[in-house]
Every structure is written in structure tokens, then in C-alpha cells.
Amino acid sequence: MSKQRPYLVGITGGIGSGKSTVAKIFSILGIPVYFADDRAKWLMSHNPELKKAIEENFGAESYSSSGELNRSYLAAHVFADEEKVKIINGLVHPAVKNDFEFWAAAQNSPYVLKEAALLFETGSYTDLDKVINVSSPLKIRINRIMLRDPQRDEKQVNDIINKQLPDEEKNSKADYVIKNSDNKLLIPQVLAIHQELLQLAKN
Missing domain, CATH: 3.40.50.300 (P-loop containing nucleotide triphosphate hydrolases)
Structure with a gap:
């Protein structure tokens, strides 16, 4: 069962x-407790599909050479623009949803x-x-x-x-x-x- x-x-x-x-x-x-906002940050640095989608939408500068999320670049070039915020949310929220469902089931x-x-x-x-x-x-x-x-x-x-x-x-x-x-x-x-x-x- x-x-x-x-x-x-x-x-x-x-x-x-x-x-x-x-x-x-x-x-x-x-x-x-699943802390969604912390987990979203983790996924943005560690989920390969999400990283690829962020790079495709916002450029290779979204990540450092070591693969870490470039927070200062995103803050200046993405989070200051409402249209870009909608795009990044459209990428991050489905990834968090899947991650939460997988976590909850376990x-x-x-x-x-x-x-x-x-x-x-x-x-x-x-x-x-x-x-x-x-x-x-x-x-x-x-x-x-x-x-x-x-x-x-x-x-x-x-x-x-x-x-x-x-x-x-x-x-x-x-x-x-x-x-x-x-x-x-x-x-x-x-x-x-x-x-x-x-x-x-x-x-």
C-alpha cells in the first residue's frame, strides 16, 4: 500500500x-517545516535546469565562474525591473513547488x-x-x-x-x-x- x-x-x-x-x-x-524562501535561494545555485534557465534569460553574468549565484548582478539587473521579476518568479516558483512536493512526500x-x-x-x-x-x-x-x-x-x-x-x-x-x-x-x-x-x- x-x-x-x-x-x-x-x-x-x-x-x-x-x-x-x-x-x-x-x-x-x-x-x-519547509522554508521556501531559503530553499529557493539554494535551488537557484544548485538545480541544473533552473540555473540554465536563469542564464538563458539573464545572461552568464547571473553566476560566478565557480557557479555561485551572482546576487549583486541580479539585484541590479533583474530585481529592479518588474517585468524581469515576473520572469524569474516564473522560473523559480515551479522549481520550488516540485521540490516541496518531493520533500513533503518523504x-x-x-x-x-x-x-x-x-x-x-x-x-x-x-x-x-x-x-x-x-x-x-x-x-x-x-x-x-x-x-x-x-x-x-x-x-x-x-x-x-x-x-x-x-x-x-x-x-x-x-x-x-x-x-x-x-x-x-x-x-x-x-x-x-x-x-x-x-x-x-x-x-
Whole structure:
């Protein structure tokens, strides 16, 4: 009999919302977490088909002579141009989707988490059974980002936030919302969702 695939759960949230912290709490509970943004960077340097497609679209300068991704070149020549961003996303997202499916099938767990900043923006949430959004007040998010990345000023932080879907829209699309603010404890919220997901995965 073939092994049943685990229940697939996405976890997202705007920059500075604390989604990585929430994902780590699930990880402590024994739930495998796929960090999609980190994995995308890895695939861009190690997946031969993806590397070839990036070189064909953006030139040999996309990689160093040792085969490492040339981040400064891509930042200057690709990520500053919205049309080029669409092209690179169209190459990277399918590679991440395949990688995640392969990874998820190998996990021995009732459910797995896919942590990604742009689950709703890319449409990849439609491949998942449930989605959790980590929501946090804007002021707290800005303070967190500026503490974490002191080289960014408030305008740069707001520019990044404005490129992502508003929190209200993410909350309305999500199956669960975890509120990460100074007056809400995270662990009880995570435990309640964890118990519900265990039940759903069992059924």
C-alpha cells in the first residue's frame, strides 16, 4: 500500500510579522517545516535546469565562474525591473513547488508546514490544504525589521511592506490567523491550531 501524503499547510505573513518564529514553534512540536524562501535561494545555485534557465534569460553574468549565484548582478539587473521579476518568479516558483512536493512526500508526519512570504501573491496557496497567516500591527512590524536590519530606513521598510498584500486581505484568505502582538501569547494560539490540524490530518 502506498504511503499517504501528509496534510499540506502553508504559513505566511508580511515582512516583520514573525512567521519564522511561529514556524519554529511548530518545529519544536515535531512538525517538519519547509522554508521556501531559503530553499529557493539554494535551488537557484544548485538545480541544473533552473540555473540554465536563469542564464538563458539573464545572461552568464547571473553566476560566478565557480557557479555561485551572482546576487549583486541580479539585484541590479533583474530585481529592479518588474517585468524581469515576473520572469524569474516564473522560473523559480515551479522549481520550488516540485521540490516541496518531493520533500513533503518523504516526511513521516501527519502534516507539514511550508513557510513562505508570498504564498498568496504567487498563487501557490492553492496547492495547500490549509493556510495560516501570522498577523502583526504595522508599527510593531516596522520596529522589528529596523532592529533586525539596521541598514534599512523606514522608507525602505514601507516600500517592501507596500509590495506585499495588506494584512487584512491575507487574513481573509487564510484558514487560521495567528496574532503576533505584544498583548497576545503565541504558544497557546499555535497549540490550538496544531491540535486541530492533527485531527484534520487524521480524518
